[in-house]
Each structure stands twice: as C-alpha cells, then as structure tokens.
Amino acid sequence: MNELITLEAKRKQIGYEIRQEQRREHRRLYNEHKAMFRLMDIAVVLIIIMNFGALAITNILVIRTTPDVVIMEANPNQAKISNYELHPKAVPIITAFVIQSLIWAFILFCYIYYRNKIHTELGLAIMVSLVCFYFIICGRDFFNNFGYWIGKLMFGGTI
Incomplete structure (x- = not known):
C-alpha cells in the first residue's frame, strides 16, 4: 500500500515537473518569436x-x-x-x-x-x-x- 502511495506521489511530482518545463519552453519560444x-x-x-x-x-x-x-x-x-x-x-x-x-x-x-x-x-x-x-x-x-x-x-x- 505504501508503494502505491509513493508511486502516486512520484507520478504527481513528474507531472508537475513536466508542466513547469512546458511553461519554461513556452516562455522561451515566446521571447524568441x-x-x-x-x-x-x-x-x-x-x-x-x-x-x-x-x-x-x-x-x-x-x-x-x-x-x-x-x-x-x-x-x-x-x-x-x-x-x-x-x-x-x-x-x-x-x-x-x-x-x-x-x-x-x-x-x-x-x-x-x-x-x-x-x-x-x-x-x-x-x-x-x-x-x-x-x-x-x-x-x-x-x-x-x-x-x-x-x-x-x-x-x-x-x-
């Protein structure tokens, strides 16, 4: 059960990091164009x-x-x-x-x-x-x- 909670937390953390990276890429692309x-x-x-x-x-x-x-x-x-x-x-x-x-x-x-x-x-x-x-x-x-x-x-x- 603890592994499931840990995996869910990791999945949410990875999703958050992906969204942050996409925002950074959007800002970079916006600044370039x-x-x-x-x-x-x-x-x-x-x-x-x-x-x-x-x-x-x-x-x-x-x-x-x-x-x-x-x-x-x-x-x-x-x-x-x-x-x-x-x-x-x-x-x-x-x-x-x-x-x-x-x-x-x-x-x-x-x-x-x-x-x-x-x-x-x-x-x-x-x-x-x-x-x-x-x-x-x-x-x-x-x-x-x-x-x-x-x-x-x-x-x-x-x-």
Whole structure:
C-alpha cells in the first residue's frame, strides 16, 4: 500500500515537473518569436472583425436589393414596450447572431488556451498555419462578399 502511495506521489511530482518545463519552453519560444505571437493575435482580432463585417455587409446588400422599405422593430423587447410591429424574421436573426457570437467566443477561448500551450517550433508553425488559413477564408468572405453568394445559393434567389 505504501508503494502505491509513493508511486502516486512520484507520478504527481513528474507531472508537475513536466508542466513547469512546458511553461519554461513556452516562455522561451515566446521571447524568441514575440513578433509572430503578436501578429497571430492581431490576425485573430481581424478575423473576428472581418467575419462580423461580412455579416453586416451582406445584410446591407440584401436590404439594398429589396427596395420596399417597411419599418418594423427587430428587437422583441422594444416592440412589446413601444407597441411596435415586430419583424417576422427578427427572432431568428437575433438568435443566429447570438449563436455566431457564442461560436466565436468558443473559438477565441480555444485560440487563447492553445496559444499558451505552444512549447515547440512545430506547434507554433501549426498555429500560424491555422490562423493564416482562417484569415484568408474570412478575408475572402469580407472582401469578395463570398457569404452573400453562398447564402443566395443555399436559401434560393437569383444570382
């Protein structure tokens, strides 16, 4: 029984030493590649801004293509308080926006978590590659209005 307790204590001590060494390696790697880490952080912020910007631009283009303007309230609470007419698609749009925000919060949490767990050059290269890939995809969506055309194909409409 004492051997089991001793082995458990050694296992915990070794695990602690491994985590300490990984933290030291992460700090060393961060000090060697500060610009790369900062560039990744800036790229992730730009990815989020471009994604929400593409959503806003798509909505503006949809509004521009339907010239019949009928003013309706999109906020359900404000519609109840002020006796305004609620837009029929208000709740699904707000729900989609909240879901999109939660997805981005989860992605941002994962990025920050794994950014602090990078302790090898290979891990840094993989993380930079993933950030560049998402930056290109979201940049294409923002600048080329890619999401608008995908939405038109998915939900019908003429192109």
